[in-house]
Amino acid sequence: MRIAVISDIHGNLNALRRVLDDIESQRAEDIVCLGDTVGYGPEPEECLSLVRERGISMVMGNHEQALADPAFLDGFNPHAREALRHTATFLSADSLDYIRQLPRFIVRHGARFVHGLPPESVGIYLFQADTRKLRGIFEAARERICFVGHTHELLLVWYDGERATKDELRPGLNPVVPSYRYIVNVGSVGQPRDGDNRAKYVIWNRKAHTVELRRVEYDYKDTAAKIIARGFDKRYAERLY
Template sequence: MTRIAIMSDVHGNFEALKVVLSDLDAHSPDAAYCLGDMIGYGPQPQECVDLLRERGVECTMGNHEQGLINIHYLRGFNQPAADVLRRTREMISEDTYQWLVSRPKSLVAHGCRLVHGLPPDSVTEYLWKHKDDMDRVFAGYGEDVCFVGHTHDLMRWTCSRGRPVRHPLPQGETVLEGGARHLVNVGSVGQPRDGDNRAKYVLFDLEAQALTLRLVPYDVERTAALILAHGFHRGFADRLR
């Protein structure tokens, strides 16, 4: 049995990342991947990156990592988010900065495509903007299963005989339909926006073609307090609650 773990959008939330990795350890996946946005919004970017690297989690680039590169990318953010990214640059080491901005825009591993925004390799495009054009999204990559993040929303799409259909992604196990192609949004570790403030990640059993959504509680108030202590926008703390 080969099983992989996929997470996304840690956003500098060290408390959430720690509990996700602890929960992940109990299931012993063969590999773990993060679909970008390790930083931004949250108060502990250096600690998050250090832990991801220490644990050997393979990471793709997100739009917040891209936002560190130059002013052209930073202009795409609202002012509070841009302000946090400027502060983030001051809070991380030069080695961490170089590592973040050198992440690949997509990965193909275990026959699956891994990308932050939209396949095949966009770190900025939102899946929901293409909900009426999903046949073209599926045509844009060749793998049967693709994992994305970016929107912080849990969902999955299937495409069978050229017909894309959206489905919820509930807690627990979901077996993927045979003979179809699949696109799965794994939600967010560090800043969920689905009405449930637990940290989210997914386990995928490749042989059984089974997804297991894990929802892990963590100390939300500790992260929220650190956001405020750093002088970041209050909305980034309130989103966690």
Template sequence: MTRIAIMSDVHGNFEALREVLADLDAHPVDAVYCLGDMIGYGPQPQECADLLRERGVRCTMGNHEQGLINIIYLRGFNQPAADVLRRTREMIDEATYQWLITRPKAIVEHGCRFVHGLPPDSVTEYLWKYRDEMAGVFSRYGEDVCFAGHTHDLMRFTSRRGDIGRFPLPEGYTPLAPDRRHLVNIGSVGQPRDGDNRAKYGLFDLDSRVLTMRFIPYDIKKTADLIVARGFHRGFADRLW
């Protein structure tokens, strides 16, 4: 059996990441992937980056990592988010900075594609913008299964001979039919926006093609209080609830 774990959008939320990885320890996998935005919004970017590297998580670049590179990319953020990225740069060491800004825009392994935004390799485009053009999205890459993040929401798209399906992605088991291609928005660890404030990640069995979504509680108050204590915009704390 080959099984992988997929997460996205940790956003400096160390409490959420720690609980996700603790849960993952009870479900052994062959590889773990994080689909970008390890930093931004949250109060512990260095701790999150350290833990992801310590655990050997394969990470793609997100738009928040890209925003660290230069002012051109930073202009794409609203002011509070840009302010957090500037503060984040001060909070991380040089080695972590270099690691974050050199993540690949996409990873293809185990017959799957992993990308932050829109496949094949966009870190900035949102899937929801293309919900009426999904046939074109599927045509841009060749893998049967693609995992994406960026929207902080949970959603699954399917394609079969031009027939496009759109489905919610619930907690628990979701078989990915072998006669269809699948594009899965895996949700967020550090700042879910799907109406459920638990941290989200997925386990995918490549043999049975069953995706299991795990919803993990964590100490939200601890993270929210630290966001405020470190001078970040209070809205990023309120959004966690």
């Protein structure tokens, strides 16, 4: 079975549409979204509507969490806080209700899906966990593989029963040893921060024991122009270049 995992769309409808087209061409049988579909980008309502229209299961990201409960806004820097307040003005009451109902994690296909850090953290970054912390997470995990977002970076962390090792998630196929445990940091659809402005997502092939990193081109210049036109800080447009 081939499962597509997407994350951190951040209101970038151009990137989301192209990624969904690519997923369709790859004949993935399921799609899971790891949250942060909103925030920073110019079309949060449209992105949420498309995710829901396609029947894509989604967990809560830290941006959704802050929109659902403004008390969490204090955890953001001033620029991100203002971007979230601005994002809220573009969201319908129905979308806000949907956001409030999002789960903190999903377990499906024998895997765990969470925005931040397993087992169910919305806000902790993977890079905040040292090897000792990671070992404890792996030993407590019921699932052999977990997919996370939040950092906008690409990383493969594996545990062989003795050591937790951080490795690069490389373009193309990355083998997954069935007897090991893994955390896969899948990168960002809408705001990559790995020096490559293409949208990123992964396809997990359960049968072949691989995680494939796919990179998709989209019209990032159009998204950048929309960010500025809709009154967001230009820094979020500049990050797309």
